[in-house]
Every structure is written in C-alpha cells, then in structure tokens.
Amino acid sequence: MGKELLFEFPSPSRDSLKVYGYRFRGNGNGPSVAVVAGLRGDELIQLYVASQLVRFLEERSKNDPYFIKGEVLVVPAVNTYGFNIDRRYWPLDNTDISRMFPGYDRGETTQRIAAYLFEKLKGFDYGIKLTSGIKSVAYIPHVKVFEMENSDIQSAYSFGLRYIHRIEPKPYDTVSLTYNWHIWNTKAYSIYGGKTGEIDFEYARFMKNGIIRFLSKKGVINYRIHELYCPTEITDSSLYNIKTTEAGIFHPFRSVGDVVVKGDILFTIEDPISGEEKLRVSSPVDGVIFQAHGFPMIYQGTSAFRIVTV
Amino acid sequence: MIEDIFSIDLRVSEKLYIKRNRHLPENRKTDRRISIVSGIHGDELEGQMVCFLLNEFLNEHRDRIRGIIDIYPSINSIGIDSIVRNVPPTDVDLNRVFPGSPDGSLPERIAHAVVEAVKGSDIAIDIHSSNIFLVEIPQIRISEENAETLLPLAEKLNVDFIWVHGAVTVLKSTFAHTMNSLGTKTLVVEMGVGMRITQEYCYQLFDGIINLLVEEGFLDWEVKKPVRKPIISTGGTVHFLNAEAPGIFIQTARHGNWVKKGQQIGRVVSPLTGEVVHDVVSPANGFLFTLREYPVVYQGSLLARIYEEQNG
Numbered sequence A: 001m002g003k004e005l006l007f008e009f010p011s012p013s014r015d016s017l018k019v020y021g022y023r024f025r026g027n028g029n030g031p032s033v034a035v036v037a038g039l040r041g042d043e044l045i046q047l048y049v050a051s052q053l054v055r056f057l058e059e060r061s062k063n064d065p066y067f068i069k070g071e072v073l074v075v076p077a078v079n080t081y082g083f084n085i086d087r088r089y090w091p092l093d094n095t096d097i098s099r100m101f102p103g104y105d106r107g108e109t110t111q112r113i114a115a116y117l118f119e120k121l122k123g124f125d126y127g128i129k130l131t132s133g134i135k136s137v138a139y140i141p142h143v144k145v146f147e148m149e150n151s152d153i154q155s156a157y158s159f160g161l162r163y164i165h166r167i168e169p170k171p172y173d174t175v176s177l178t179y180n181w182h183i184w185n186t187k188a189y190s191i192y193g194g195k196t197g198e199i200d201f202e203y204a205r206f207m208k209n210g211i212i213r214f215l216s217k218k219g220v221i222n223y224r225i226h227e228l229y230c231p232t233e234i235t236d237s238s239l240y241n242i243k244t245t246e247a248g249i250f251h252p253f254r255s256v257g258d259v260v261v262k263g264d265i266l267f268t269i270e271d272p273i274s275g276e277e278k279l280r281v282s283s284p285v286d287g288v289i290f291q292a293h294g295f296p297m298i299y300q301g302t303s304a305f306r307i308v309t310v
Numbered sequence B: 001m002i003e004d005i006f007s008i009d010l011r012v013s014e015k016l017y018i019k020r021n022r023h024l025p026e027n028r029k030t031d032r033r034i035s036i037v038s039g040i041h042g043d044e045l046e047g048q049m050v051c052f053l054l055n056e057f058l059n060e061h062r063d064r065i066r067g068i069i070d071i072y073p074s075i076n077s078i079g080i081d082s083i084v085r086n087v088p089p090t091d092v093d094l095n096r097v098f099p100g101s102p103d104g105s106l107p108e109r110i111a112h113a114v115v116e117a118v119k120g121s122d123i124a125i126d127i128h129s130s131n132i133f134l135v136e137i138p139q140i141r142i143s144e145e146n147a148e149t150l151l152p153l154a155e156k157l158n159v160d161f162i163w164v165h166g167a168v169t170v171l172k173s174t175f176a177h178t179m180n181s182l183g184t185k186t187l188v189v190e191m192g193v194g195m196r197i198t199q200e201y202c203y204q205l206f207d208g209i210i211n212l213l214v215e216e217g218f219l220d221w222e223v224k225k226p227v228r229k230p231i232i233s234t235g236g237t238v239h240f241l242n243a244e245a246p247g248i249f250i251q252t253a254r255h256g257n258w259v260k261k262g263q264q265i266g267r268v269v270s271p272l273t274g275e276v277v278h279d280v281v282s283p284a285n286g287f288l289f290t291l292r293e294y295p296v297v298y299q300g301s302l303l304a305r306i307y308e309e310q311n312g
C-alpha cells in the first residue's frame, strides 16, 4: 500500500532512474487496474492526471477503509530522465520506451526498462495507458481501443469520455504497452487528450474523472461520480481530414472540441514573409473538432484539423 | 537526370526536396530498373560516399548502362543536412512508418512518396551505416522469410557477412520489408558507424554494387577481381554482448577480427571510482562483426556481436 519503488536503474554519471508506483488495495474482491503515464518525457498532462488520481485515491482511502474494493496501481512517470531535461525519448539513444514492450531483460537498455515495468504490470484485469499522439497536435480527450480478439470495447464506455476510437493495430503497435497487455489477457485502453509539453487543466480534470468513473463502474472503488457523456464509437473513417494546401503561419479560428457546421471558417494561412492571406479554409462538413494542429506554423500538406462527422 | 520525387513547402521560404539521379541506357528501351537508396537515417553517411562513387562512375560510362539505375542519396534530406537521425522536426524514425500514407504525418508522407518512386524496381539496395553507437563490418541483413530469393543477390555485393535474422513484426514497417512485399528484391546494407565515413568500406561496397550491376545486366563492364565470399549466419550463432553495468566502454579487441573464447573485448569502467565494473570477454571463438564505438553505456547497451561458426 502507498508509494513503492517499482524499480531503480543506475546511470554512469547522473542520479539513478527511479520508477515509483502507488498501490491501493482493498479487502473486497473487486477487479484490479493498472494506470501508467509518463512513458515519454513530454507527456505532461498524462503525468499530471496520474498524480492527481494518486492524490484522489490517497485522500479517499485514508478516511474510508471500504473505499477501495479491488486494487489500483498508478505509475505516473517512467521516463523521468526525459522529463528532467526536456526529452521525449530515452536521452542517450533516443529510443522510445513506449515502443519497447513487452521488453527483454537481457536486451538493450530501454528493452530492459520496459521489461522491468511490464513485470510489475502483468496480471491486472484492466490496464489504462495515458499517452500522447503526434507531437504538436492537440486531441480531444478520448479513449482508444485496439480491435483485437478479446477486446472489451463495451468497458470503454465506462470512462464516459466523448469518443471511443476503435483502431486496427499496425505493425509498430505490436511493441506498445496496450497491445502487449491484450496479449497477456489484460483489457487495455489508451487515453489521449491535450498536447505534448503542456497541461490543459480542464482536459486533465475530464481525463482524471474519466478514470475515476471507470474505477467506480467496474467496482474497483466505492464511489459515485456524475455522468459526462454517452460516448460515441468512431473509427478512422469517421474522421474527416482537412489538410492545408499552403505552408506558412497557421491561424486557427476554431479549436478542439468545437462544434462546427459546414461553411464555418476553420483557419487561414498567412505568408510568413509578405503577410498576405494565402488560404482561407472553411469546414466542408458538420461535426466536432477531434484534433487540431497545435503549432503557429505549418507545412504544406499537413493535417490542420480532423473532424468527427456523425 | 536529377528528378524530385517529393517536394512540399516548409514554413518559411524553403521547400523540402527528395531527389534522385536517374541513369538511363543510351539508345535502348528497357523496363529493368534498380534503385539504390540511402539516408533514410540522417546520421548515417557512408551511403553519401557510395552514391557519389556510383554517380561519378555512371557519368563517365554512360554508354555502358543497360538498365535504369536510380540513385537516391538522401531520403531524409533535411536530417542529413542537420545531423538528425529521425525526420526533423517530428523525431519519428522514418524506417518505422513504411509504407506510409499520402494523408498522414510528414514522415508517413515521405515514406509513401519513396515507396511510390521505387515501386516497380526489380532490385533495391538500402544503404545504412549502423548508428553513432556501433561500428559494423560491411554486411547485409535479410529476414528469414526472404532468404531464399535474396541470398543469391546478397552474395554478389562484396560484403563480409550476411546476417539472416528471424522475422520481427515491428520490422514490417521498414522500407526493405515494404519493398520486398511489393515484389522488389530489396537488400539492406549496414556498415561503418554513424556520423563518419569509413572510406575502405565505401570502396568495398562500391565494387560490390558494380559487380551486382554487371551480373544482373544493368551494366556492360568487365569486373577484374572477384568479390569476397561472405560468411553467412545460417551456419552458426550470433552472440550479443550487452553491458552489465553503467560506465565508460573502453575497447580492447579490434573490430572485424576473429576472437577467441575468453578473450577480452573491452572493459566498462567507472571514471569516478577507478573500478572496472564489467570485464567484457568473448563467450566463443568467433568473428567480431559489431563493436561499440560510443563510450557511454547503461546496463543493456550493446557492446559487441560475435558470430560463432558451428563447425569452427
């Protein structure tokens, strides 16, 4: 119970890497859930959500011995070396711990780190990974589930987030934590929201409450939380991609989560040298903005927005 | 003939270009095509010199060309010019997003454009230089599933070693896997070390590519000396030596040599305490084909790979 050092990994010259978890275990026979964040050193909102979840569980369980009915393990930060020096990946060789699962304890450094972590994450009924997508793209808080044999898509509704994105795993997904949880019989979900390197505190609250809602509905904690959304299931084909045909200054007029109707101005592209407006793009569809380019400049051909059409 | 296979406007007053040099046979029509690709990783530079040598040779001997020879020196063109391995500014490894997509992220669009350009070639050669961490003897890596079709080609390339490895699902996202599945016989060359050029290896591979061009009918030329007969990994075992403690790796064995069981390969030392934290010795009599070049290591950092022949 409480804070535990899951594993420690030595470095040639800097302080050792220390990966901590918080474990909450009740007397009931509710299911067990592992929540992992911070596999990359720029996943700040994910780190924040996990640490706020720890705080919530800590405070509630302290005052109520019947609060925890199952087991929860929360791991807020894995790539702490990256967090401390602004690096997304493992600083020495730039490899992605998030793509090293199930890991190999006789292999390369980040394979070993993944293996030590995965050893602690096996055997849970449910696994939740707080993660980020493409750098500099902002996402609406949502759940992603792989469409695989034994996928439990129904349980994704328990988060009460707005969208459940069902996706077929690609070859590079086979080395992700969620994919390997599936293989080891843990029902796995990825939660996305916001943008790397930033904390959107409102989104963070949605995401934290989503996990609390999941824990409550699955009988892991003794708690009632209000409903937020009746989620909509989507696939890649529900997402309308709006690319820019021009490069330059990206000037958005709408943001993630906005409801747009056909004809609403979404963004303009302004020439970074002459200042002239090169492009004005209005929405070709009705829908909700699912993700948006989140940097003030943009390349030609880049996706500026993805809109959920229903 | 220099051609753009991909170009987009970047943010301010610049285009991202990926270019190839196409050498066509004079006064001849042919569909036979070979593509030589390099610079998928921006910190790997041996391919730059090999592409130079090839283009220089082909410019001088235009009348000897018998098939279409396409040379793509710098796929991750901005990465090469900025000493960045992955695609700037995304930090995505281009060799993990093939076959890419025309609507995806920048690396996915680059990958898609490369596949579209190379597709239809009979043969492709993808030249890599390991990375900044390891020095590699000139070698070709082939996935088991393609071994039968690729081995005869690989043996023509004048390399020292051919490593046939098991199929790994994540490697399905590489250029080579994608092209092989589209019917282009694609060989991956690894040699030298990142951010440097080992000239000897570049000349060796250049000779190999000329030999392959001749044997496969792309070039009418007389090759004077026979190519090396490579060691093929299917006759033995590859041993991996990883660091067991963090520190600084000091090499003691010489790369590209045969070593004896128990022979010291190097030492991992602690600069602070003066201790040797890992005495690295060879587990077998074998060929030291990979050796760590970058000194800083953690537990798990690869230090060496040694090939042991089963009957040796």
Ligand SMILES: [Zn+2]
Binding pocket: B040, B041, B044, B128, B129, B130
């Ligand atoms: Zn490479």
